[in-house]
Every structure is written in structure tokens, then in C-alpha cells.
Amino acid sequence: MxxxxxxxxxxxxxxxxxxxxxxxxxxxxxxxxxxxxxxxxxxxxxxxxxxxxxxxxxxxxxxxxxxxxxxxxxxxxxxxxxxxxxxxxxxxxxxxxxxxxxxxxxxxxxxxxxxxxxxxxxxxxxxxxxxxxxxxxxxxxxxxxxxxxxxxxxxxxxxxxxxxxxxxxxxxxxxxxxxxxxxxxxxxxxxxxxxxxxxxxxxxxxxxxxxxxxxxxxxxxxxxxxxxxxxxxxxxxxxxxxxxxxxxxxxxxxxxxxxxxxxxxxxxxxxxxxxxxxxxxxxxxxxxxxxxxxxxxxxxxxxxxxxxxxxxxxxxxxxxxxxxxxxxxxxxxxxxxxxxxxxxxxxxxxxxxxxxxxxxxxxxxxxxxxxxxxxxxxxxxTPAEPRAYEELPAADVVVTGLGPVTAAAVGRAELVTALDEGRRAARGELPDLGGRTYAPRSLWRHMNQLSRMAIAASRLAWEDAGLKMTRAEADKVGVIFATAGGSVESTGGFDESVLANPNNPAVLSFSNVVLNATGGAVCQALGLRGPTTTICHGGASASIAMDCAVETIRTGKAEVVVVVAADEADPRLDQPDLVPATDGTPYEAMLAGASGAVALVVESARHAAERGADPVATVLGSAHTGTEELTDPLSALKDTWDLVDLVLGTGDPAEASAVRATLGAPLSTGTGLTGDARAASGALNLVLAALAVRDGVAPALSSLARPTVGSRTDYVTSSRLPVPARAALVLSQAAGSVCGATVLGRP
Amino acid sequence: MSTLEELRAVADARRQTCTQIKKMIVTRLDLMIDPEWITDDQPLFGRGLELDSLDVLELYVAIEAEFGVALYDSEMSVFGSVGRLAEHVNPALVEQPA
Amino acid sequence: MSTSPFAPAYPEGTACADIAGVQVPVRFSDPTAEYQAVRERAALFDLTGASVIEIGGPGATDFAQRVLARDVEYLTSETTMSSLVLADDGSVVDQVVVWGREDGMYLESSIGRGAELLAHLQERAADADAVTVTDRTDEFGLFALEGPYAWGVVGRVIDAELAAMPFESIVDTRWDGVDIVFARAGLTGEYGYKVLAPRESALDLWVKAAQEATPAGLEVLELAMLEVRQPVLRHETADSAGASVLEMGANWLVDVSKDEFVGRDQVLAAFEAGSTVRTIGFSGTGPVPEPGTEVTVDGEAVGEVVYATRRIGADDTLGLARVRPELAAAGLRLTVADAEVSTLTSPYVTPRSWSTPII
The missing domain is CATH 3.40.47.10 (Thiolase/Chalcone synthase)
Incomplete structure (x- = not known):
């Protein structure tokens, strides 16, 4: 081509x-x-x-x-x-x-x-x-x-x-x-x-x-x-x-x-x-x-x-x-x-x-x-003479595996239960990996919290996708890692050690300070050697990573890509008015930061069909703009509005305004379960969109009393949708930077 | 000829240093084993304890902090076993009993 | 009585020994030259005498987890590792090298213990699900290249990329048109590589390797293993009965953090109960003591010799003794059969490979 x-x-x-x-x-x-x-x-x-x-x-x-x-x-x-x-x-x-x-x-x-x-x-x-x-x-x-x-x-x-x-x-x-x-x-x-x-x-x-x-x-x-x-x-x-x-x-x-x-x-x-x-x-x-x-x-x-x-x-x-x-x-x-x-x-x-x-x-x-x-x-x-070209084939990409690692639920089944039960995590709570080491011991012990969560999420998504690969096939699987802040633990530990004595820096911490360290760790733990990138773009990291995964598949660079997003709660970003998930509801209050990792397995539809996979959802479209107007990416996806039965955002009331001004579907967010885990929350929303389409479950903002914008009827207040969503749209944004929208539909 | 008592004392001195090193390794490198499970003779890098280059860098720092001995320019044989490490940080162990 | 596939290439005067029904080369020419090869250049070891047993079937991994003392959860077709295999009472059946395969794995026994290993595995497989235990020894030829410049030989004779493989990795590759499984793993503490080839094509590969590396026999291999405290099972387990993990000091070949495997509870119980005897290395100037020779201090018996051997390249003997735990330390003078010995810190010889980089 x-x-x-x-x-x-x-x-x-x-x-x-x-x-x-x-x-x-x-x-x-x-x-x-x-x-x-x-x-x-x-x-x-x-x-x-x-x-x-x-x-x-x-x-x-x-x-x-x-x-x-x-x-x-x-x-x-x-x-x-x-x-x-x-x-x-x-x-x-x-x-x-x-x-x-x-x-x-x-x-x-x-x-x-x-x-x-x-x-x-x-x-x-x-x-x-x-x-x-x-x-x-x-x-x-x-x-x-x-x-x-x-x-x-x-x-x-x-x-x-x-x-x-x-x-x-x-x-x-x-x-x-x-x-x-x-x-x-x-x-x-x-x-x-x-x-x-x-x-x-x-x-x-x-x-x-x-x-x-x-x-x-x-x-x-x-x-x-x-x-x-x-x-x-x-x-x-x-x-x-x-x-x-x-x-x-x-x-x-x-x-x-x-x-x-x-x-x-x-x-x-x-x-x-x-x-x-x-x-x-x-x-x-x-x-x-x-x-x-x-x-x-x-x-x-x-x-x-x-x-x-x-x-x-x-x-x-x-x-x-x-x-x-x-x-x-x-x-x-x-x-x-x-x-x-x-x-x-x-x-x-x-x-x-x-x-x-x-x-x-x-x-x-x-x-x-x-x-x-x-x-x-x-x-x-050297530039060649112009020649005829073909456009890239349309994206035909499905989501086949979900791996949420959050303080409210670890694994797809637990997440569905957490949604039904309206579970919420306390401030500072970490995902419970249940004593399972998701990588060889010699590797696992070098891993900081961020990498451990990311490896766990990736492995769970891999297992959920039911992938069984030979070595040669695994060599071609891509990994796109998304994080807003990298490892707070390692950065803090490293910075302290340098302050104490620049000649004795904590070298294990330093190797984890580079933002792509966790991405590299996921590749190492799962033995994946395909195209690998690290996206570090605030709250929009996960949706941008998803875009990159789709592009990687469209341009023929891989058939299977693991998108994994992970972030830790960062005390430097905590303001006094942020509340933990147990004490407040998104769209009414601003939630405190949280730690988590969420992974999705993204695959070409052809590859999924060939191996008899059971896709959870298909990627219908996405748009990212370098503006702060949420209506911009929403407008770019106008063709999908009729199908969208649910919108998942980050908990920012501006999202409610934008949704009401455009497609007018019920709004919710995954941050209500745990707090704002930035890139991981973005990926959690993608997982929740897939579950909404597959199982008709959604995060219920049941305690929402006085939303900043609109009324209760504009939001999702019950964990079970009347029927599984025909499509779900995920809104993402990085403050002062970009906003984006991704639409998942039925496979 | 040394008596049993004398030999026990020499062995005890070595055991103390070795135990101290084993505890330090387990703590510093976050190993999920009882320090006493590590034998004096098993290799530390490659096979055996399977430490790698990053662990070794970490241990340089830990050993200097705990024993005041700088190993930076030493050869890798220093990490050949806990026993070897013990001899480096506590040279008194290598003197032969009278 | 079976012979090695490499026997036709042995030089005149090669001395073999019958080890558990297999003709194993003990000495090819001059032990001093063979020893120098492994410690200074590159030696070629015939690993005939080791069995290669395939664990297959959908239940292979679960079965392996039960019979192996270390964790194979992350074993892939690109990794190899060592592990003990224990009996119900916690005693050591064998030390195996595990070769990960796309489906299942191969277990390579230590030299001379293949029959015990096979019997043990077959017994265990009898009440396990969906697992096959197959002795495939006769299908293969297995040899090793070890030495501070073994990487150079691999680079010249096979492929430069293979020389730089990470430790304990394996790769399926072709050498001169033959499909082989190639591993970076060793026994002597020097750089080590192994070639597992189909029996019918193995001789040719041995001949090619022998052009650049010096064939060395079991005598030198086992001495070199002893020098770096690599367990030599056929000497360290009395008769055919198993020895205890803790007594042997083979803790590192057992992963007690793995939830369940045959012999786990017994080993842990022994660890809790505290020491019986412990193994320590020694060297001395007297004649080579027999296994079982008493070790004394001031006339009082404190232990016994496990085995000992004459050193090559030095004038003394090197051996292992099992002694009371409070005396299992380096730097002591003990008595073995009226001769004075000194206990040693491992490794007793520093592998030159540790200070030789692969270029």
C-alpha cells in the first residue's frame, strides 16, 4: 500500500x-x-x-x-x-x-x-x-x-x-x-x-x-x-x-x-x-x-x-x-x-x-x-516525485481485554460487582493485589508501586483477552504506556536522596524516575517487544494512548496493542477542597487524587476474529483538539451522537455543560469509585464504556444531590442501564492543554 | 591445635558478620525471604540469589553506610558469596587463629 | 550400556567410566590441559550421562509447579533455570536444569541421576491430570562450552549474537543447517553455553566445536563445579538415598515462597527446627580422604567428609565436609584422617569470567 x-x-x-x-x-x-x-x-x-x-x-x-x-x-x-x-x-x-x-x-x-x-x-x-x-x-x-x-x-x-x-x-x-x-x-x-x-x-x-x-x-x-x-x-x-x-x-x-x-x-x-x-x-x-x-x-x-x-x-x-x-x-x-x-x-x-x-x-x-x-x-x-497514494484503511479495531487495578476493584469481574454495589475507596487506599506477584520475583522486587500496578493491570487485561501467543507473536505486540505524573514514589525518593548527598543517589529510584520506566517494565514482565511509546499528557494521556494504539494498528505496525495507564496520588497536587470518593460525588464536589492502573487490550478486528476472540467493544471514533473547549472534540464526532447512550467524563462540571449543549446523553464518571487517578481514570472510563456497551453496567452517581450543572436527570444514577449502550463516549482533558473524545460501540 | 571452644568463637565471629550482611541484603533489596535462608556460600549474582547490576549498585551504598567500607572499585569477586563479602567488610575474619 | 553420540570423535586414550549405565568420558587427554582450558580459555564438555525428560500435555505447568522446588510460572520458551526436585520427605531426588519450551518443558537431570529422576516423575504423574513424562534422552546430543573465552568460541563457530545472550536465556536457532536449542547457562562459574541437538546431527556440531574448544572430561567438570560450590549430586547424595536441602546448603535451589510443591513442608519444618549438620568446603595437603572419613577437632568427632578430590593446578585436595552447624564456617582448622585442613569461603576459585568482559 x-x-x-x-x-x-x-x-x-x-x-x-x-x-x-x-x-x-x-x-x-x-x-x-x-x-x-x-x-x-x-x-x-x-x-x-x-x-x-x-x-x-x-x-x-x-x-x-x-x-x-x-x-x-x-x-x-x-x-x-x-x-x-x-x-x-x-x-x-x-x-x-x-x-x-x-x-x-x-x-x-x-x-x-x-x-x-x-x-x-x-x-x-x-x-x-x-x-x-x-x-x-x-x-x-x-x-x-x-x-x-x-x-x-x-x-x-x-x-x-x-x-x-x-x-x-x-x-x-x-x-x-x-x-x-x-x-x-x-x-x-x-x-x-x-x-x-x-x-x-x-x-x-x-x-x-x-x-x-x-x-x-x-x-x-x-x-x-x-x-x-x-x-x-x-x-x-x-x-x-x-x-x-x-x-x-x-x-x-x-x-x-x-x-x-x-x-x-x-x-x-x-x-x-x-x-x-x-x-x-x-x-x-x-x-x-x-x-x-x-x-x-x-x-x-x-x-x-x-x-x-x-x-x-x-x-x-x-x-x-x-x-x-x-x-x-x-x-x-x-x-x-x-x-x-x-x-x-x-x-x-x-x-x-x-x-x-x-x-x-x-x-x-x-x-x-x-x-x-x-x-x-x-x-x-531525499524527497521523491509525488506519486499516487491510498488513504489508510478505516480503523477496524476492537477492545478484547480489560484489566482494571483500582482501590475499589481489581479485575473485570470485581469491577462489575463494585459498580453494582456502589463501592467507593477511601482516601489514599491502594489497589489490593492480593499477594499475587504478576512478574518473576527477581523483576517484581525492583518494581515500584506504579510499575506493579501497571504490570498487574496489563496481565489481567491479557488474561481477560484470552490471548495465547507464541514467542514470535508476542514479539510484535505493542505497548502504549500512559501516565500523567510517573512514579511519585520514585521521584520523591530520588529527589530526597540527591538532596541528602548527590554522590549517593538512590539508583533504583532513578531508573524508575524516567517516565517510560513503567512501560519498559510492562514489556519486560510480559515479554512484549512490539512498538512501544510512553504518552505523558495529563488527564488526556489514556485517550491519546488509545488513539496511538489505533494508529499503530491502522498503519500495520501491530495487530495487538496493550494500552496501559497508571498514576499515583500526588500530594503536591492536593488542594484542601478536594474530597475522597467516600465523602463526595463527582460533578458536585472535586475529588482527591488516587492511585491506580488500568489496561486494555486493543486488537485489529481481523486478528480478533481469526483467533475466535470475544471482543468487548469496537472503537467507533475519536477526536483530540488542542483547545480547552470540550464541545470541539464532541462536535468532531457528531456522526456518532445518535448512537451514544452514555458519556463518561472526569467529574468536571464543564463536561456536563458541553454534553447538554451537544448530544445530551446521561453523564457519569469512573472517578467516583476511587478519586482522580488521572491517566488511570481516563483508561478506567474507557473500560467502563466497554462494559456499558457489553453488559449495560455503568458507574452510578446515586448520591448526587445538587450537581453544579444541570439536575440529577442529566446523570447516571443507577448502575444498570435499561439496555446495554449502543455506544458510549469518553471525554478526556488535560488542563490548559487538550481535550478529547473517544467513542466505543458494540462489536 | 585449636580447641573446640576457640573454633566455635572464630565461627561465631564470622556468623555474626554474615548474618548482619544477610539482613542488610534482605532489607535493602526487598527480598521476600528469611535472611537465614541465604547460605554463606551461595553466589549472589547470576545464579544463587540472582541479584543484578542495579542491586549491586544499591549494595555498594548500603555496605558503605553500614560497614563504612567503600567497595566501588573492587572486583566482582567481592560479591561471590556472603562469606566473601563478610571478609571484605570485616578483614579481621581472615586472620588465622593462633 | 549406552554411549555418547560424540564417542566417535573422542581422541585416542580417552578414559570413560560407567555412570549409571552410560559411558561418560572422564578424561580426554591430560587433565591439567583440560582444567586450564575451562579456567583460562574454553572447554568442551560432553554432557552425556544427563537425561533429558520432557514434561508435556496441557497439565505440564501445573505438574512442574508441583514437582519442582522453584517457581516456573514465568518460564518461557526463551528461559532456562535450575531447580531441585524433592521427594515427599523433603530429601533431594535431583537437581535439574529446566528448559522452557513453547508447550511444556524439558528437565535435564544431573549426570548419573536420570533414572531416579524419571522414576520419581513417572510416579508423580500417575495421579496427575493431562501430563506426559517422556524420556527423550536418546533423541538428543547435549554438550557445553565453558570458559572465560567460551563466548569467543560461540561467536566464531556458531553466531556472534548468541555469545551475548542474557544469562539463563535459551533460543531455538540453526547451526549449520541443524535445528538446535541453544542456552546460556553453565556449571563452572565461567561463561557457559549449551547445545541441545538432534542426536543424528550432534556429532558434526561437536567436531566443529572441538576445533576451537578443548574437550574436557567429567573429572575436570566436577572439580570446576566443586570450586564454585555448584552441587554435584552424584557425590553429595549418599548412595541413592536423598540428602537434605539444608544439609547440602542448596537452599538457593528451593523457593519456599512458592505455595505448594512436593517436599516443601518438610524443608520448612527442618529450617524451623534448626540445624542438624551443615556443609563446608575445605582444602588440605594430605592424601585425598574417602567419603565418610571422620572430621575431628582435638580428637572429638565433629562431622564427616562428603567427598574430596585432588586439585588440578594446585598441590592440595579440595572437598566438602558435613559438620556440626556451629563449626560450618570458613577460616577454621580441622582435622581429617590425621591431616590438617582449612575450611574455605566460596568460591574456592574465582572464575576468570567475572573479570573478563564479552566483547
Whole structure:
């Protein structure tokens, strides 16, 4: 199937090697690296003192007056975003058709140094550049930036957007530095990827690529710089911080990317590697090269720019995608700097050591291998002539397994009972896993609460789906992990340990601080190695993850995907007027935070039918908008209104207003059972929508006396619907960011 | 020739350190076993207790905190068994009885 | 009397022994060279003498959970593990290597204990549901490559990717057109890999491996196992009667947190009741003591020798003794048959693999 060609029309980058793409490329190819000694005295606690730092003087001149008060992360991102849009010649795009996918690893502080949700950076950029279309914060650790480019392409293929900004950003933060130092992952000097391999240097920066359909780019007179020919994702399912030494995860990602691009390995001219400089990564990458390219391996130049810019975490994939694009366009392979004479001699592959090299190229592969074993590979090619294409097949996706792990009920059967009994959990209550370890003991004990809940939910959903798979089939099952805040337990424990003594950080906690750690843990526990992503977008995380799962199946990247959402109650977010589920009812009172994990097995209808599965519900449609108006996604799904017998929201009265103004169906929410478990509540609503359609059960807001909006008759007050719903709609929102709607119907 | 009494005392001293280490391992690494179930001789990483690289990093910190001994640059043989670890944190155990 | 499928390739002068009705190579050439191979380069071990028993049928996992002392809930066709198999009274029937398969699993017995294991499993299967116990030993050839550079041999002779497999993982793969099951697992503490091949094609693979690794016999294998306190069942269980888990110090091969398995309660009861005797390693300069030789302190009997052997590459003897619990500690001087011995901390030899990275 020839899909629509998607191209890059503009790039932007700011990192240690340059304030903009021109300076960046000039310095990279001149082997003029940007890794410098850290002046900040706090870092003298560590033996490792080098990093790829962006001088503040580079940022301010590239920002208008009004942006000077923004936090540094947002500033870096905006600088790069505007550079890319400017090069692309984008002027006054339709906001609703213009979206952003941003990769970011670290939780970054707001302008006042305080807490802000992960997606806030993306929201600031979106606000400044006029984007109100699809918006996703992806946090697949070091692969996030590359992942973002792939997801942006998907949004164009599904027809949800005509223009996308895909990129990544991460600043240099002390806590993260301490964590990597504690893992003994840092080089004490400037790093030597593929040569000395004695550790990595961290870096900071941002990069963006403007991605749009080739036909529309040409129509508006833009110059395609490169084609996003394909991308591939995989999970190692091996270890929290060490890559699978056989390299099979990395190999799989590259092969999937090439397959997606319809290209054979023989066509690849240059590989931009992950090349962090750690012994484990570098050794693994060499295996990937040999396995993918076979006898040809030593003649395929592969270099890492991390010895020039450092490891920029969430930005890395995007910075390196930009470097790969510039390499493609200029016909020059950037060098891996940092090789000694002896190391050049000893190298068995062509790492383009120390000096750039002229190299005509048409096909470039860019690889990123993240903590938690998430791998991403991107294929960029010289733009081809426009050709005829087919739209993606319509989504024909069903939900076949439900795995709720909440304080009110664990497992599908218990959940139905809890609904009938009107069970509510007390404040701070945790799901009761009943002493069952849902993973091998040696793995389970390394898991924090968040990962344990997520693994339990995934396994329960898997068992509910009745899936029996061979090893080979399990290798292709995707996992999309959704979380608003990641592990509060590990982040807290880690932050405390760094404060106490930066040289003795709690390393187990640190490995769990990366937001995709739990996703990686689920892959490891269940042995799933398919396309894997982590969505970190507040309360909308689960519905966005569901979208990604459907897209993954539609684009043929997997037949089965586990969508698992998990969150913990975060005391930092508790305000005095929030009440526990036992003391108040949603739509009347605001509920306190809760911990939980909910998983769904999502499958192509064909695959489900072939194995004789019993689907619970089918996905009829979804819409996400970069606006705060709930009526926007509702209006986008107007075609389904006649079928929708039930709406499930988060408990926000604004939802009642929006529903009354549009489709007017009875409203309820799963948060009444436990409190607001953010991403997990979003996924619980999807589970409840499926149960409403299958069994005619729903959460009853029976104690609702004086709803803030409307009257009791606007809400669901009995746990049994007169007949199973023909369709149920789930509303989701991330404050100040996006809102979404997902409709499930009868299979 | 040592007497039974003397030997018992030497063995006791070793047992004390070994028990202390076993308790520390079980607590720090959240193992669901009785510390005394761990034998002095079984390997700690790979087979045996099946600790991994993350556990080892955690133990470096724990051992320094509890015994004041820094193991960071030691070879992996230090973790060859509880007995080996005991000898490293309490060198007195390795002196031969008179 | 059965012979190894690799016998046709044995060099002149290979010494074999009859171990439970199987001709097992004890020494191929020069034990010193064979020992150096396993501790310094790569040795090739013929594992004939081990039985391979398949547990199959829909009830395989449940059955395995009952008869194995460790948990196989998460065993997959890509993992392998070791476990004890206990009798009703908690004594050790055998130590097995479990090979996970797509359906069911293989249990590889220790050398010489296959018959006991098979009899025990068949008896247990008689009143179990939907499980088959099949002795498939004759269908396979099984050998191991162990040593600090065994990974290099695997890389050169089979496949570089396999050399870097995670510990205790297995993979179904092809080697020179032969479908084999390949495992990363070992017995000597060095890097270890195992090849399970169809019997008719196994000899060719052995010959290829022997071009790069040194064939080493049972004598060296069992010494190397002893040096890292890997149980050698045929020496550590008296006659055919089982030994006790706690007495052997094989606790790590038993998972008492698993709810139910044959022998669990007995082992736990023994643990609660406190020690009877415990095993400790020793070395000495006298002649090699026989199993059962008294261990004394000041003339008073405190235990007995389990077994001992002459070291290779050193001038002394190395052995295991079972002694009173309060004396089961390293760093003591005891007397065995009028000679002085010192008790040791495990491992008695540090595997060079621990400081050799796989490149």
C-alpha cells in the first residue's frame, strides 16, 4: 500500500554545538564540538564534570520580549520551533489542522521554579505558534525525540492534521545529572562514542522539524528538505537500564523502520547512531550494524554526534533527526569526534572518526535507544516525485481485554460487582493485589508501586483477552504506556536522596524516575517487544494512548496493542477542597487524587476474529483538539451522537455543560469509585464504556444531590442501564492543554 | 591445635558478620525471604540469589553506610558469596587463629 | 550400556567410566590441559550421562509447579533455570536444569541421576491430570562450552549474537543447517553455553566445536563445579538415598515462597527446627580422604567428609565436609584422617569470567 508521502519542510535546533541549524551544522562538520566543563559549583560533587551546555546568551536574542519570562525549557523549545517554522515558510496556518508532538524526558520547572505538568512545555509552544490541532507529549526517554517525528507522520496519515511540528527538548538538570552519575554512566572527560566508550556526557537543547504532506507542501510552494519515509519502534523487554546485549531490540527497530519505508538495508547510505559512549550501548549498536547490514556493515558509515553535543535526552532523537536531514541535504556525513589514533585503528566499523566526510546519500537511518529498552529508528530520504497514494484503511479495531487495578476493584469481574454495589475507596487506599506477584520475583522486587500496578493491570487485561501467543507473536505486540505524573514514589525518593548527598543517589529510584520506566517494565514482565511509546499528557494521556494504539494498528505496525495507564496520588497536587470518593460525588464536589492502573487490550478486528476472540467493544471514533473547549472534540464526532447512550467524563462540571449543549446523553464518571487517578481514570472510563456497551453496567452517581450543572436527570444514577449502550463516549482533558473524545460501540 | 571452644568463637565471629550482611541484603533489596535462608556460600549474582547490576549498585551504598567500607572499585569477586563479602567488610575474619 | 553420540570423535586414550549405565568420558587427554582450558580459555564438555525428560500435555505447568522446588510460572520458551526436585520427605531426588519450551518443558537431570529422576516423575504423574513424562534422552546430543573465552568460541563457530545472550536465556536457532536449542547457562562459574541437538546431527556440531574448544572430561567438570560450590549430586547424595536441602546448603535451589510443591513442608519444618549438620568446603595437603572419613577437632568427632578430590593446578585436595552447624564456617582448622585442613569461603576459585568482559 503506497501511503501519502510526508516530508520535512523546516528544521530548528539549539544545542551545545550551535544556536541555530547553520551554526550547528557548520560546527559539527568542522569537528568543533560543544562539550564544555560545567562551571556551576554544585556539580563539583561529581567526578564527571563535562556536559553539552547551551550558553544563555544564545537564547535571549532569539526570543521576543514577551517570552523572556518563560522557563528555560519552554524558551529552548520556542527558539527551535520558530526556526523550523520560519524555514518552512509557515504563515497563518489553520490552527485546528496544525499540531505538535513534543518529546521530553524530564519534569521541568515553570518560570518560578515550581512544578508544572509535563505537557506544559508543549502547551506554551502551541500557544505561541498558533497550534490548536493534535498535541502529544511523548516521553519515551532518550527515544522521545525520534518517536515524536514518527507520531507526527501518523497524525498526517490519519488525516487529523495538515501540518505538524515534531521535536524534543530537555535542559541540563542537576538531579538527572546526579542520577546518571550514580549509575556510573558518565564519562569523567569528554565522551568517546564507539571508541573509548567510557561513559556518556549529558547535554541540553531543543530541535524541531516541520512535517507535512508532500502534496500540500508543494501546493503552498514550500521546499521539501527530506521525506519521512518510515519509522520503527521496539521494546527490548530486557532490563530497566541496560540494553539487551544481543541488540535484538535495536535490530528490530531498524528493520521495522526500513520495512515501513519499503526499503532494503542495501539502500542505506548512512546511519546516525545513538552512540552515547557507554560500553553497553556502544557494544550493542555494533551488533545492530552487523546484524542489519551483514557483510556490508563495515562499509556503511555510522557516526554519533553525541560527542559534539552531549546526550540531550528528550531532544536527542530530534536533534539527531535534524543532523541526519542536514547530512542528507549537504551530502556530508558528520564525524564521531573523540577517537584516538589507536581507537581509529582498532575500529571494525566505519564510525567516520574525527573528521566529516563527503558522502552522497539518499537514504539515512537515525537510531535512538532509550532507558527502559525502548528503541526508535527513523528513515529519512531525499524527497521523491509525488506519486499516487491510498488513504489508510478505516480503523477496524476492537477492545478484547480489560484489566482494571483500582482501590475499589481489581479485575473485570470485581469491577462489575463494585459498580453494582456502589463501592467507593477511601482516601489514599491502594489497589489490593492480593499477594499475587504478576512478574518473576527477581523483576517484581525492583518494581515500584506504579510499575506493579501497571504490570498487574496489563496481565489481567491479557488474561481477560484470552490471548495465547507464541514467542514470535508476542514479539510484535505493542505497548502504549500512559501516565500523567510517573512514579511519585520514585521521584520523591530520588529527589530526597540527591538532596541528602548527590554522590549517593538512590539508583533504583532513578531508573524508575524516567517516565517510560513503567512501560519498559510492562514489556519486560510480559515479554512484549512490539512498538512501544510512553504518552505523558495529563488527564488526556489514556485517550491519546488509545488513539496511538489505533494508529499503530491502522498503519500495520501491530495487530495487538496493550494500552496501559497508571498514576499515583500526588500530594503536591492536593488542594484542601478536594474530597475522597467516600465523602463526595463527582460533578458536585472535586475529588482527591488516587492511585491506580488500568489496561486494555486493543486488537485489529481481523486478528480478533481469526483467533475466535470475544471482543468487548469496537472503537467507533475519536477526536483530540488542542483547545480547552470540550464541545470541539464532541462536535468532531457528531456522526456518532445518535448512537451514544452514555458519556463518561472526569467529574468536571464543564463536561456536563458541553454534553447538554451537544448530544445530551446521561453523564457519569469512573472517578467516583476511587478519586482522580488521572491517566488511570481516563483508561478506567474507557473500560467502563466497554462494559456499558457489553453488559449495560455503568458507574452510578446515586448520591448526587445538587450537581453544579444541570439536575440529577442529566446523570447516571443507577448502575444498570435499561439496555446495554449502543455506544458510549469518553471525554478526556488535560488542563490548559487538550481535550478529547473517544467513542466505543458494540462489536 | 585449636580447641573446640576457640573454633566455635572464630565461627561465631564470622556468623555474626554474615548474618548482619544477610539482613542488610534482605532489607535493602526487598527480598521476600528469611535472611537465614541465604547460605554463606551461595553466589549472589547470576545464579544463587540472582541479584543484578542495579542491586549491586544499591549494595555498594548500603555496605558503605553500614560497614563504612567503600567497595566501588573492587572486583566482582567481592560479591561471590556472603562469606566473601563478610571478609571484605570485616578483614579481621581472615586472620588465622593462633 | 549406552554411549555418547560424540564417542566417535573422542581422541585416542580417552578414559570413560560407567555412570549409571552410560559411558561418560572422564578424561580426554591430560587433565591439567583440560582444567586450564575451562579456567583460562574454553572447554568442551560432553554432557552425556544427563537425561533429558520432557514434561508435556496441557497439565505440564501445573505438574512442574508441583514437582519442582522453584517457581516456573514465568518460564518461557526463551528461559532456562535450575531447580531441585524433592521427594515427599523433603530429601533431594535431583537437581535439574529446566528448559522452557513453547508447550511444556524439558528437565535435564544431573549426570548419573536420570533414572531416579524419571522414576520419581513417572510416579508423580500417575495421579496427575493431562501430563506426559517422556524420556527423550536418546533423541538428543547435549554438550557445553565453558570458559572465560567460551563466548569467543560461540561467536566464531556458531553466531556472534548468541555469545551475548542474557544469562539463563535459551533460543531455538540453526547451526549449520541443524535445528538446535541453544542456552546460556553453565556449571563452572565461567561463561557457559549449551547445545541441545538432534542426536543424528550432534556429532558434526561437536567436531566443529572441538576445533576451537578443548574437550574436557567429567573429572575436570566436577572439580570446576566443586570450586564454585555448584552441587554435584552424584557425590553429595549418599548412595541413592536423598540428602537434605539444608544439609547440602542448596537452599538457593528451593523457593519456599512458592505455595505448594512436593517436599516443601518438610524443608520448612527442618529450617524451623534448626540445624542438624551443615556443609563446608575445605582444602588440605594430605592424601585425598574417602567419603565418610571422620572430621575431628582435638580428637572429638565433629562431622564427616562428603567427598574430596585432588586439585588440578594446585598441590592440595579440595572437598566438602558435613559438620556440626556451629563449626560450618570458613577460616577454621580441622582435622581429617590425621591431616590438617582449612575450611574455605566460596568460591574456592574465582572464575576468570567475572573479570573478563564479552566483547
Amino acid at each position: 503506497a501511503t501519502r508521502q510526508v516530508v520535512v519542510t523546516g528544521v530548528g535546533v539549539i544545542c551545545a554545538a550551535g544556536a541555530d541549524p547553520d551554526q550547528f551544522w557548520q560546527r559539527i562538520t568542522a569537528a568543533d564540538g560543544g562539550i564544555t566543563a560545567i562551571e556551576d559549583p554544585r556539580y563539583s560533587a561529581f567526578d564527571a564534570r563535562y556536559a553539552g551546555q547551551v550558553p544563555d546568551e544564545w537564547i535571549a536574542p532569539q526570543l521576543p520580549e514577551g517570552d523572556q519570562g518563560l522557563d528555560r525549557t519552554a524558551q529552548l523549545a520556542l527558539v527551535a520551533a520558530r526556526q523550523a517554522l520560519s524555514q518552512a515558510g509557515v504563515d497563518g496556518p489553520d490552527p485546528t489542522r496544525f499540531g505538535i508532538v513534543l518529546g521530553k524526558c524530564q519534569s521541568t520547572p515553570d518560570g518560578a521554579g515550581g512544578y508544572q505538568p509535563m505537557h506544559a512545555t508543549g502547551d506554551v509552544v502551541a500557544g505561541r505558534v498558533g497550534s490548536a490541532g493534535p498535541r502529544i507529549l511523548v516521553s519515551t526517554a532518550c527515544a522521545a525525540g525520534g518517536n515524536a517525528v514518527g507520531l507526527a507522520k501518523d497524525k498526517i496519515l490519519t488525516g487529523e492534521a495538515d501540518l505538524m511540528l515534531a521535536g524534543g527538548v530537555d535542559p541540563l538538570l542537576f538531579g538527572t545529572y546526579a542520577g546518571f552519575a550514580g549509575l556510573q554512566a558518565l564519562s569523567t572527560g569528554r565522551c568517546g562514542p564507539y571508541g573509548r566508550s567510557d561513559g556518556l556526557n549529558l547535554g541540553e537543547g531543543a530541535a524541531f522539524l516541520v512535517v507535512e504532506p508532500l502534496d500540500l507542501a508543494l501546493a503552498r510552494g514550500a521546499t521539501p528538505l527530506a521525506e519521512v519515509a518510515g519509522y520503527g519502534l521496539s521494546a527490548d523487554a530486557y532490563h530497566a537500564t541496560a540494553p539487551d546485549p544481543t541488540g535484538r531490540g535495536g535490530i528490530s527497530a531498524v528493520r521495522r523502520a526500513l520495512a515501513d519505508a519499503g526499503l532494503e538495508p542495501e539502500r542505506v547510505d548512512y546511519v546516525n547512531g545513538h552512540g552515547t559512549g557507554t560500553p553497553a550501548n556502544d557494544a550493542m549498536e555494533k551488533k545492530v550494524m552487523r546484524a542489519v547490514f551483514g557483510d556490508r556493515a563495515a562499509t556503511v558509515p555510522t557516526s554519533s554526534i553525541k560527542s559534539s553535543v552531549g546526550h540531550t535526552l528528550g531532544a536527542a532523537g530530534a536533534v539527531e533527526a535534524v543532523a541526519s536531514l542536514l547530512a542528507l541535504r549537504s551530502g556530508v556525513a558528520p564525524p564521531t569526534i573523540g577517537f584516538s589514533e589507536a581507537e581509529v585503528e582498532a575500529a571494525t566499523l566505519d564510525f567516520v572518526p574525527n573528521a566529516a566526510r563527503e558522502l552522497p546519500m539518499d537514504v539515512v537511518v537515525s537510531n535512538n535507544y532509550a532507558f527502559g529498552g525502548n528503541n526508535a529508528s527513523l528513515v529519512l530520504t
